[in-house]
Amino acid sequence: MLKIENLSIKVLNKEILNNINLTINDGEIHVIMGPNGIGKSSLCHCIMGNPDYVISNGNIFYDKENLNLLDVAKRAKLGIYYLFQNPPMIEGVTNSAMIRAALTSKTGEHIDIFKFNKELKEVANKLNLDPSFIHREVNVNMSGGEKKKNEMLNLWMLKPNFIMLDELDSGLDVDSIKVVLNSLKEYIKKYKASLLIITHNTKIFDYLKPDYIHILNNKTIVKTGNINLAYEIEKNGFNEISKSFKISENKSYE
Numbered sequence: 526m527l528k529i530e531n532l533s534i535k536v537l538n539k540e541i542l543n544n545i546n547l548t549i550n551d552g553e554i555h556v557i558m559g560p561n562g563i564g565k566s567s568l569c570h571c572i573m574g575n576p577d578y579v580i581s582n583g584n585i586f587y588d589k590e591n592l593n594l595l596d597v598a599k600r601a602k603l604g605i606y607y608l609f610q611n612p613p614m615i616e617g618v619t620n621s622a623m624i625r626a627a628l629t630s631k632t633g634e635h636i637d638i639f640k641f642n643k644e645l646k647e648v649a650n651k652l653n654l655d656p657s658f659i660h661r662e663v664n665v666n667m668s669g670g671e672k673k674k675n676e677m678l679n680l681w682m683l684k685p686n687f688i689m690l691d692e693l694d695s696g697l698d699v700d701s702i703k704v705v706l707n708s709l710k711e712y713i714k715k716y717k718a719s720l721l722i723i724t725h726n727t728k729i730f731d732y733l734k735p736d737y738i739h740i741l742n743n744k745t746i747v748k749t750g751n752i753n754l755a756y757e758i759e760k761n762g763f764n765e766i767s768k769s770f771k772i773s774e775n776k777s778y779e
């Protein structure tokens with residue numbers, strides 16, 4: 526469903542990523558791990574269509590659409606969602622208003638306010654969020670964990686099929702991790718969504734079983750493997766893995 530071919534990305538005219546190849550089929554869970562500052566979030570921004578991340582080579586396809594030709598709103602309409610590492614604050618706009626506007630834009634349909642509020646409150650309740658949460662300004666004065674839960678609220682309401690989760694687990698306490706990851710598990714089962722997870726933490730795999738782990742280093746995917754690769758990284762670090770990189774390895778999973 527998502528196919529990245531020979532992708533190179535520049536930010537402020539500096540090359541961040543080079544020759545990325547990645548195919549994520551429907552219902553699959555892929556994980557990208559890599560050192561800080563290597564370009565994991567940049568890849569997500571680029572897939573979502575943030576114009577600061579310029580494609581200098583290659584293509585991104587989603588189903589049959591070439592995403593290179595589509596702006597952020599069109600990509601969101603196709604069902605692509607990026608759960609930010611650092612969700613932005615939007616002063617003066619409530620969660621409820623923001624989600625309703627996004628939903629109207631996505632579906633192009635009139636939204637029944639009573640049905641919408643009822644569903645929003647039910648989702649908030651499942652995420653252990655106070656009902657008043659839906660009337661708070663988007664991410665304003667929210668704790669790190671609340672911001673991540675807020676993103677989950679968006680996800681349940683907007684129902685995307687391809688979701689990029691950028692360090693979802695960071696800032697969540699042990700109970701919140703359970704709530705959020707179980708909610709995510711329930712979501713992907715219900716909507717058959719596929720995931721691209723960015724994480725530094727293998728704890729997430731207690732809840733979600735990845736199909737593939739990709740290691741990003743030196744601007745590209747240097748190795749792809751199963752869950753054991755993540756445990757190997759945890760034990761030995763990224764340098765040992767990257768040293769043994771051969772070009773042929775990054776296509777082995779396709």
Ligand SMILES: Nc1ncnc2c1ncn2[C@@H]1O[C@H](COP(=O)(O)OP(=O)(O)OP(=O)(O)O)[C@@H](O)[C@H]1O
Nearest residue numbers: 536537541560561562563564565566567568577610
């Ligand atoms: N909008 C931007 N403007 C300027 N530089 C940027 C921008 N976004 C990313 N970069 C730079 O690109 C590089 C990759 O950053 P990115 O945020 O993608 O790393 P990351 O792998 O997600 O790291 P982390 O694990 O710390 O989240 C970094 O050197 C960063 O400073």
Ligand SMILES: [Mg+2]
Nearest residue numbers: 565566567610
């Ligand atoms: Mg990042």
